[in-house]
Amino acid sequence: SKEKYPQVVPVCARKGLPESIIAAACARSGQRVLHVDSKNYYGGNWASFSFSGLLSWIKENQQKTDTDECEDWKKLILENEEVIPISKKDKTIQHVEDFYKAAGTEPASATEGRDADITSENESSPSTASGEPALELGKTEVAPSEISAQEPKKITYSQIVREGRRFNIDLVSKLLYARGLLIDLLIKSNVSRYAEFKNATRILAFREGKVEQVPCSRADVFNSRQLTMVEKRMLMKFLTFCLEYEQHPDEYQDYENSTFAQFLRTQKLTPSLQHFILHSIAMVSETDSSTLEGLQATKKFLQCLGRYGNTPFLFPLYGQGEIPQCFCRMCAVFGGIYCLRHSVRCLVVDKESGRCKAIVDHFGQRISANYFIVEDSYLSESVCTKVCYRQISRAVLITDQSVLNTDSEQQVSVLTVPPVDPGKPAVCVIELCSSTMTCMKDTYLVHLTCPSTKTAREDLEPVVQKLFNLNPEKEAENEEQEKPRVLWAVYFNMRDSSGVEKSSYDGLPSNVYVCSGPDSALGNDCAVKQAETIFQEMFPTEEFCPPPPNPEDIIYDEDEIEG
Known part of the structure; x- marks a missing residue:
């Protein structure tokens, strides 16, 4: 068989965030890269969809049909x-349940009768170049054409479509820590020029049945009306300690075997301050997180404050799915080859050396390479028998108003809802406004995430019921208690394969x-660490995603110029 890509060095299968970073790093170091994906969109389980695209994705994952494939490649x-077969069925998404409640619609499946193509609208999203050695922050103003003096109308499902x-x-659903590994990588590699970002504008807490804003910066603390002057001093003193806790081990070493929640109870903090610190600043588990883990998380939160705004977090305009695409653009700039709708049938292994020497694609052609990077979903059950x-x-909701209304409609909010039952996980809620370019005017896009104990609906619907009105036709009896509709x-449930060691695969x-x-964490550190570790194993002498060269410093090969 004639090999189509004889000089390819690494082959990446699937375009999730770790694979996209690795592909960009390899291309930047001068390697020939082929990046294939059986899907017809970028990002894998890190992707972003238009509404019609998501409906098609839902339909695809609810049907889960197997396709009969020709096996002439054998x-x-x-x-x-010998061969290592590739899984024919992606089992990373389970228990997909969708419904719509918009006024003026019939209660039916949202995917019924809709065969819209799956598309990633992000590919046409404008990218912004920035001369600053940092990130381009998106504007929060709404376009004049979108401003209306009319009374807000009820949003219907047909309008959403x-x-x-x-x-x-x-x-x-993730956010970028202002001093996190992903932000540092975006700046270092200059991939940040392909995207724009918006500040998360507020941190919220859910306490005693109410949503309230958490003061986290020094200015917020002293301007807060919900804290007494004594509480303000308590909070500032404790947060100052957290920033330099490593220099004062005598203050926490007796509690290293205790949980962070237990440690907070020993400090001079009121119950409301303990709640804010545990759930909205450290954002750690009340029952499972140690004192050191809580102090580390609090310090990380505080160190990220003030770099780009009054919260530690940034959100990419047009959605989290932009980030893998940004690294794919970098890879393409340095010569990477991209193929969508390109399935892999098997890995070909040389019996003598035990190394993988090629893949066979769905066209029946062999593609040789030195290294192969695959997403976990590609591996068959026979390879994953030891993996747990x-x-x-x-959960993703479209709502008609914010969980906490203020003078400004354009808020990006982060809310942690603590568990009612001990041992259950807290739920992270991220609410996005229309200026993030993720939803239409007069709506909010709300993401809920937690580690699973049951199906997604069983885990998350109790929180949805606390925060939202699930029956838009029913007006609230007390307007002051009206919830977003x-x-x-x-x-849906998504498989979390982070933390699985390579030795677990047979x-x-x-x-x-x-x-x-x-993974279920709020940030992206796991993906960045994984990408750097794999790249360094393949190319230990190469720098990981170095800054791009200045155009005037590029020296072209004479053969390339003549060609």
Whole structure:
């Protein structure tokens, strides 16, 4: 068989965030890269969809049909070779349930009768170049054409469908820490020029049945009306300690075997301050997180304050799915080859050396390479018999107002809802406004995430019921207690393969590397660490995603100039 890409060095299968970073790093170091994906969109489980695209994704994952495939490729396998088959069915998404409640609609499946193509609208999203050695922050103003003096009208499902291209709905809900590994990598590699970002404007807490704003910066603390002067002093003193806790081990070493929640009770803090610090600043588990973990998380939160705004977090305009695409653009700039709708049938292993030497694609052609990077979902059950997966519970809602209304409608909010039952996980809620370019005007896009204990709906619907009105036709009896109406919702479970060691996979050659899907953490540190670790194993002498050269410093090869 004639090999189409004879000089390819690494092959990446699936375009999730870790794979995209690795591909960019390899291309930047001068390697030939082929990046293939059986899907027809970028990002894998890190993707963002328009509304119609998400409906198609839902339909695809609810049907889960197997396709009969021709296996003529088996003739290409030589006597001294063996194969590792690739999974024909992606099992990373389970228990998909969707419904819509918008006024003036019939209660039916949101995907019924709708065969819209799956598209990632992000590919047409404008990218912004910035001369600053940092990130471009998006403007929060709403375009004049979108401003209306009329009374707000009830949003209908048909309006959501009509305005579907204004939605960019993430499969995974995350934020970028202002001093996190991903921000540092975006700046260092200059990939930040391909995207714009918006500050998360407020941190919220859910306490005693109410949503309230948490003061976290020094200015917020002293301007807060919900804290007494004594509480303000208590909070500032404790946060100052957290910033330099390593220099005062005598203050916490007696509690190293205790939980952070227990440690907080020993400090001079009121119950409300303990709640704010545990759930909205440290954002750690009340029962499982140690004192040191809580102090580390609090310090990280505080160190990120003030770099780009009054919260530690940034959100990419047009959705989290922009980030993998940004690294794919960088890879393409340095010569990477991209193929969508390109399935892989198997890995070809040389029996003598035990190394993977090629893949066979759905066209029946062999593609040789030195290294192979695959997403966990590509591996068949026979390879994953020893793997124990965790699950993430996800919900995405379209609502008609914010969980905490203020003078400004354009708020990006982060809310942690603590568990009612001990031992259950807290739920992270991220609420996005229309200026994030993820939803239409007069709506909010709300993401709920937690580690799974049951199906996503069982895990998350109790929190949805606390925060939102699930029956838009029913007016609240007390206007002061009126909750945002849920106009549309989807629940699903996503497989969390982070933390799985390579040794857990049976029979994988040493030059095949496995990337995990998204984890349940709020940030992206896991994906960045994984990408850097794999890259350094392949190319230990190369720098990981160095800054791009200045155009005037590039020296072209004479053969290239003549060509």
